[in-house]
Amino acid sequence: xxxxxxSGGGLVQAGGSLKLTCAASGGxxxxxxxxxxxxxxxxxxxxxxxxxxxxxSTYYVDSVKGRFAMSRDxxxxxxxxxxxxxxxxxxxxxYCASSSTPIMTINEADYPYWGQGTQVxxxx
Numbered sequence: 001x002x003x004x005x006x007s008g009g010g011l012v013q014a015g016g017s018l019k020l021t022c023a024a025s026g027g028x029x030x031x032x033x034x035x036x037x038x039x040x041x042x043x044x045x046x047x048x049x050x051x052x053x054x055x056x057s058t059y060y061v062d063s064v065k066g067r068f069a070m071s072r073d074x075x076x077x078x079x080x081x082x083x084x085x086x087x088x089x090x091x092x093x094x095y096c097a098s099s100s101t102p103i104m105t106i107n108e109a110d111y112p113y114w115g116q117g118t119q120v121x122x123x124x
Contacts, residue, residue: 001026002113006096009118012086016122020081022096022115031098035111036070036081038092038120047106048094049081057104063089086122093117 008020020036035050050059051070060068069082079096095118097111105111 002031002098004096004098004113004115006094006115006118009094009120011121011123014087014122014124016086017082017084018086018120020083020094020096020118020120022079022081024077024079024098031100031113032102033099033105033110034070034072034079035097035099035106036068037095037097037108038090039095039117040089040092043092045095045108047108050104050106052104054102055104059104059106083120086120088122088124090120091122092120094120 003026005023012018032054033052036048037045038048039045048061048064049068049070067085071080096115098113099105099111101110
């Protein structure tokens, strides 16, 4: 059973940066796609970014393109979401999630493993 734990959220001023961390345990060998989702107050959860580490395919929602970037440290079983030039509209609870789907997917239903979420608040 894959377990994911996020960290790195916090309060930052607009224009600032944060790096979210998603630490995995419990067997990640067959989880090919990692996604980052967020849910702002009163809004539906949305996918922010995803990467299929098997193919190298990536996805970034338009609103974060050029500002957010995913990376991975395989030795530490850890994924990262580097967020730069943050905006107040980026304020949300951010979740990492992993999928065993062998191809890239941005469908939330394809992600059975979820972290607990970490709050990101961007002040104007």
